[in-house]
Amino acid sequence: MRFGVLGPLAVWDETGAPVTVPEAKVRALLATLLARDGGPVAPDRLIQDLWGDRPPGKPAGALQAKVSQLRRIVGREGVERQPTGYRLRIDRSDAAQFRDLVARARATTDPRARAARFAEALGLWRGEPFADFADEEFARPAAHRLAELRLAAVEERAAAQVEAGDYSPADDLADVIARHPLREGLRAAHMRALYLRGRQSEALASYTGLRTRLAEELGVDPGPELRALYESLLRQDPGLAAGPHGNLPRPLTPLVGREAALARLTGSPARLVTLTGPGGVGKSRLAVAAAGSPRSAPDGVWLVEFAGVRGSAADLAETVAAALGIRDSADAASPAQRLAAALRDRRMLLVLDNCEHVVDAAAELVTTLLRATGDLRILVTSQEPLGLPGETVFAVEPLPPADAVRLFTERATAAAPDFTGDADTIAEICRRLDGLPLALELAATRVRGLGVRELAARLNDRFAVLTRGSRGAPARQQTLRAVLDWSWELLSEPERTVLSRLAVHRDSFDLAAAEAVCAGDGDVVDLVLRLVDRSLVSVANGPSGIRYRLLESVAAYAVERLADPAATRGRHLRHYLEIAENARLHGTGQRMWLARLDAEAGNLRAALDEAVCRSPAEAVRLATALSWWWLLRGRLAEGRRMLSAVLQVAGPNPDLTVLNGSFALLTGEPAPPDSPGSVRALWLRAYSLFSVGDLAASREVNARALAAAEDDEWGTAAALSLRAMLSLVRGDLAGLGRDGLRSAEIFRRLGDRWGEMQTIPPLAALAEIKGDYAEAARRQHEGLAIARELDLQAEVSARLSGLGRLALLERDWQRARDLHEQALRSAAAHGYAYGRIHAEMGLALGARRSGDLDAAERHLTRIRDEYRGLSSTAGDHLLYAELGFVAELRGDAVQAKRYHRQGLEYARMLAEPRAFALSLEGLAGTAVPETAALLLGAADAARRSVGAPLPPAERGDVDRITEAAQRVLGASAFAAIFERGTRLPVEDAAAVASGR
Numbered sequence: 001m002r003f004g005v006l007g008p009l010a011v012w013d014e015t016g017a018p019v020t021v022p023e024a025k026v027r028a029l030l031a032t033l034l035a036r037d038g039g040p041v042a043p044d045r046l047i048q049d050l051w052g053d054r055p056p057g058k059p060a061g062a063l064q065a066k067v068s069q070l071r072r073i074v075g076r077e078g079v080e081r082q083p084t085g086y087r088l089r090i091d092r093s094d095a096a097q098f099r100d101l102v103a104r105a106r107a108t109t110d111p112r113a114r115a116a117r118f119a120e121a122l123g124l125w126r127g128e129p130f131a132d133f134a135d136e137e138f139a140r141p142a143a144h145r146l147a148e149l150r151l152a153a154v155e156e157r158a159a160a161q162v163e164a165g166d167y168s169p170a171d172d173l174a175d176v177i178a179r180h181p182l183r184e185g186l187r188a189a190h191m192r193a194l195y196l197r198g199r200q201s202e203a204l205a206s207y208t209g210l211r212t213r214l215a216e217e218l219g220v221d222p223g224p225e226l227r228a229l230y231e232s233l234l235r236q237d238p239g240l241a242a243g244p245h246g247n248l249p250r251p252l253t254p255l256v257g258r259e260a261a262l263a264r265l266t267g268s269p270a271r272l273v274t275l276t277g278p279g280g281v282g283k284s285r286l287a288v289a290a291a292g293s294p295r296s297a298p299d300g301v302w303l304v305e306f307a308g309v310r311g312s313a314a315d316l317a318e319t320v321a322a323a324l325g326i327r328d329s330a331d332a333a334s335p336a337q338r339l340a341a342a343l344r345d346r347r348m349l350l351v352l353d354n355c356e357h358v359v360d361a362a363a364e365l366v367t368t369l370l371r372a373t374g375d376l377r378i379l380v381t382s383q384e385p386l387g388l389p390g391e392t393v394f395a396v397e398p399l400p401p402a403d404a405v406r407l408f409t410e411r412a413t414a415a416a417p418d419f420t421g422d423a424d425t426i427a428e429i430c431r432r433l434d435g436l437p438l439a440l441e442l443a444a445t446r447v448r449g450l451g452v453r454e455l456a457a458r459l460n461d462r463f464a465v466l467t468r469g470s471r472g473a474p475a476r477q478q479t480l481r482a483v484l485d486w487s488w489e490l491l492s493e494p495e496r497t498v499l500s501r502l503a504v505h506r507d508s509f510d511l512a513a514a515e516a517v518c519a520g521d522g523d524v525v526d527l528v529l530r531l532v533d534r535s536l537v538s539v540a541n542g543p544s545g546i547r548y549r550l551l552e553s554v555a556a557y558a559v560e561r562l563a564d565p566a567a568t569r570g571r572h573l574r575h576y577l578e579i580a581e582n583a584r585l586h587g588t589g590q591r592m593w594l595a596r597l598d599a600e601a602g603n604l605r606a607a608l609d610e611a612v613c614r615s616p617a618e619a620v621r622l623a624t625a626l627s628w629w630w631l632l633r634g635r636l637a638e639g640r641r642m643l644s645a646v647l648q649v650a651g652p653n654p655d656l657t658v659l660n661g662s663f664a665l666l667t668g669e670p671a672p673p674d675s676p677g678s679v680r681a682l683w684l685r686a687y688s689l690f691s692v693g694d695l696a697a698s699r700e701v702n703a704r705a706l707a708a709a710e711d712d713e714w715g716t717a718a719a720l721s722l723r724a725m726l727s728l729v730r731g732d733l734a735g736l737g738r739d740g741l742r743s744a745e746i747f748r749r750l751g752d753r754w755g756e757m758q759t760i761p762p763l764a765a766l767a768e769i770k771g772d773y774a775e776a777a778r779r780q781h782e783g784l785a786i787a788r789e790l791d792l793q794a795e796v797s798a799r800l801s802g803l804g805r806l807a808l809l810e811r812d813w814q815r816a817r818d819l820h821e822q823a824l825r826s827a828a829a830h831g832y833a834y835g836r837i838h839a840e841m842g843l844a845l846g847a848r849r850s851g852d853l854d855a856a857e858r859h860l861t862r863i864r865d866e867y868r869g870l871s872s873t874a875g876d877h878l879l880y881a882e883l884g885f886v887a888e889l890r891g892d893a894v895q896a897k898r899y900h901r902q903g904l905e906y907a908r909m910l911a912e913p914r915a916f917a918l919s920l921e922g923l924a925g926t927a928v929p930e931t932a933a934l935l936l937g938a939a940d941a942a943r944r945s946v947g948a949p950l951p952p953a954e955r956g957d958v959d960r961i962t963e964a965a966q967r968v969l970g971a972s973a974f975a976a977i978f979e980r981g982t983r984l985p986v987e988d989a990a991a992v993a994s995g996r
Contacts, residue, residue, distance in 0.1 A: 151186075248351075273378075273391075280439055280483045281535075411444035597633075598633065616650040627659050636663055783799045803819050907990075914943055
């Protein structure tokens with residue numbers, strides 16, 4: 001859907017047809033969510049916005065009702081419930097489209113095209129923003145922001161029109177100025193347009209009127225830019241007839257992906273701005289685009305290239321003077337002072353390009369110029385800042401993935417008009433080239449001869465592939481290697497040594513890692529920070545602190561320069577082995593260590609690869625240390641692959657063999673035979689067997705682990721937790737409670753949050769079985785909090801599904817669906833197949849119980865068809881039971897009986913009384929009344945045999961089937977047959993149900 005706020009509130013569907021939002025409070029709810037621009041709004045705030053100081057009796061319920069009404073209009077997924085409140089998913093809106101068009105207009109260098117884009121943006125307006133909510137407090141801030149942006153667009157469009165030779169703003173702006181008489185930008189465009197139309201007296205009168213009004217109302221004078229324009233009008237300056245002059249080159253290709261950066265640069269009030277970034281990131285291109293944007297520079301915009309200049313500030317000053325056409329004089333002043341004197345009264349923009357190799361001299365020259373002038377602005381490009389007071393440093397980052405793909409595709413299409421390539425390969429090329437515009441453009445020229453796939457395959461030798469750039473580009477930009485050669489030559493010898501050693505890291509690293517691999521290289525921290533200043537090392541804040549990173553191309557170049565690769569990689573291996581072995585993942589500090597290992601994932605993998613090649617003993621130590629992290633983070637395929645690789649080079653190792661077998665099971669591979677191992681290795685084997693549904697083997701191995709865990713409290717708690725889950729499957733509720741509570745107590749004492757979380761599913765299930773839904777919800781919420789604390793997304797999905805199941809039992813269909821949909825999105829986003837199955841089943845259960853049989857059947861058949869072979873025996877049993885109930889409710893007794901009999905076979909495999917009971921209850925719904933009563937009695941007895949009678953909230957199907965049988969048999973006859981059924985052995989009841 002598309003939303004409109006640039007006028008009265010409006011909604012359009014995907015075809016552009018208007019969508020009616022009929023009820024006033026629902027329209028107000030939509031408006032207040034739109035006013036927050038897609039951000040979350042707390043329920044209390046929404047209630048205040050909708051009802052003010054007179055809320056309804058049950059405000060939370062009333063708000064939920066309005067949210068439900070709005071969801072029926074914009075779609076369920078359109079209004080999300082988050083911990084901090086409700087948010088509207090705004091995929092498209094006229095306000096967002098307007099802001100995007102304004103940003104594009106500001107990034108457009110041609111004034112006529114720029115004016116056209118501003119006109120397109122202004123054409124979206126239908127009136128005042130949030131016009132039908134003008135009196136509402138919640139709409140005012142957003143309306144004010146949009147109105148201000150609209151006025152700015154009007155000003156900039158008028159300026160672009162005049163620059164392009166269109167003087168229509170002389171008449172068009174009169175009404176706008178009447179409404180906003182103090183806006184100087186509007187006045188400037190109006191005055192210039194009037195003057196160029198030959199109406200000089202009107203232009204001067206416009207200025208005089210503004211000056212008088214400012215003095216009377218605010219006690220101030222017009223700003224310096226407007227005063228300068230007035231003076232130019234008085235002396236009839238011929239420069240008024242043209243746009244800003246200078247020597248800026250006209251770009252041959254459009255600027256891609258820099259709209260936001262360009263908007264920030266053109267809006268900066270700073271007199272000195274330095275664009276920094278690595279070679280090839282596009283500093284010069286962005287600087288030229290920013291300098292060419294419409295800004296007040298009456299004396300022109302001048303570009304001075306320093307790449308070929310060496311020497312002092314005097315040499316640079318002479319280069320600038322020559323570019324500006326300033327003649328030398330015979331006085332004794334230095335060249336910098338003479339240049340400053342010549343520029344003293346000029347209002348101009350000076351672009352000093354490529355200053356990294358003369359950074360000290362450039363800083364000296366810029367200081368002299370800025371101190372001696374009042375209206376001179378300077379834009380610098382350099383791989384490192386000048387380090388001057390008042391300098392605004394603007395880091396030019398590599399292009400984000402989407403913009404990198406756009407740039408590569410545009411340039412490749414220009415080079416080869418019949419260019420084609422699959423999206424995944426193009427995205428991989430852009431990622432491998434770090435989003436560096438120069439590298440992407442060089443690569444695009446190779447598409448015609450190599451094609452996309454071959455180009456991607458050859459990027460391991462990128463310096464040989466990316467060797468031909470534009471003939472008009474400087475020599476240092478003709479190849480990727482030349483770009484990096486330029487940066488390398490600017491480094492001191494210690495800086496080169498450190499950079500080459502840092503390149504052995506995979507992904508990012510911290511200062512401790514830098515010091516470890518650069519041992520003996522002097523003040524490593526200072527050298528790293530100098531490389532940061534030179535834009536060869538980037539900095540980012542991560543969950544575990546400051547991290548450093550080399551672009552992939554920089555790392556590839558630096559590794560080639562590494563003098564002692566074996567020694568450096570050896571130091572890297574030892575550092576990360578120490579980190580892995582010191583990680584405390586069983587007990588307190590678990591959250592911090594998980595985050596730390598997550599941050600080091602690439603380096604840990606690189607260290608293990610190195611260990612496999614050169615040190616089997618260290619490979620065994622590192623793989624053993626990492627196995628628990630692999631498990632907690634769900635990196636099962638990685639764990640399986642690396643454990644197998646280590647075993648191949650290290651030879652027999654009992655613990656590693658057990659770990660390898662466990663990971664094989666967890667990844668769906670045949671496991672090697674069991675072997676003796678440590679308590680924790682045995683427990684992991686049992687856990688893996690349980691996860692793939694081999695319950696008998698899991699019980700046997702887990703018993704061995706528990707027996708061996710005499711002095712290992714963690715091992716004891718883990719084995720008890722697993723035994724509790726096994727008891728749940730068998731229907732041993734007493735054993736479940738005993739083991740689950742004891743395990744939770746030990747894990748809590750050890751401070752192991754992950755361990756505590758493992759006891760949540762069985763203990764929550766026990767409370768649910770007993771009908772204590774408040775206790776079950778408390779445990780599920782506790783598990784959800786732990787899962788989010790440890791960032792375990794699979795567990796987040798599982799706990800959301802658990803809470804959704806409880807909402808079903810409370811007959812809160814809406815909340816149940818919300819929770820299961822959240823669980824489904826989380827599981828899908830993180831590739832958690834089992835979580836998707838659980839969430840889909842929850843949605844199916846809710847749909848059937850709320851009467852939507854079509855939706856229930858869709859979810860159930862998706863589970864059956866798309867996840868075949870993944871679901872457990874218990875899951876398959878529930879699946880066929882639910883399919884049977886759906887068929888029965890449709891009146892198809894034959895199909896229902898077929899489904900329930902299939903479910904009965906799964907119940908036999910489980911040998912669990914409650915599973916038998918569910919199948920018997922389902923078959924009762926397809927049987928004649930006498931048989932139905934008998935089966936219901938047998939089912940009730942099976943449930944009571946394990947202390948789990950059916951709670952009231954789960955009796956919907958049983959009560960429905962019971963009432964149907966009682967209507968035919970009568971209450972007393974039904975009771976007698978039911979009682980006979982309670983004495984019938986389960987297998988005999990199953991035989992009756994099967995028709996034997």
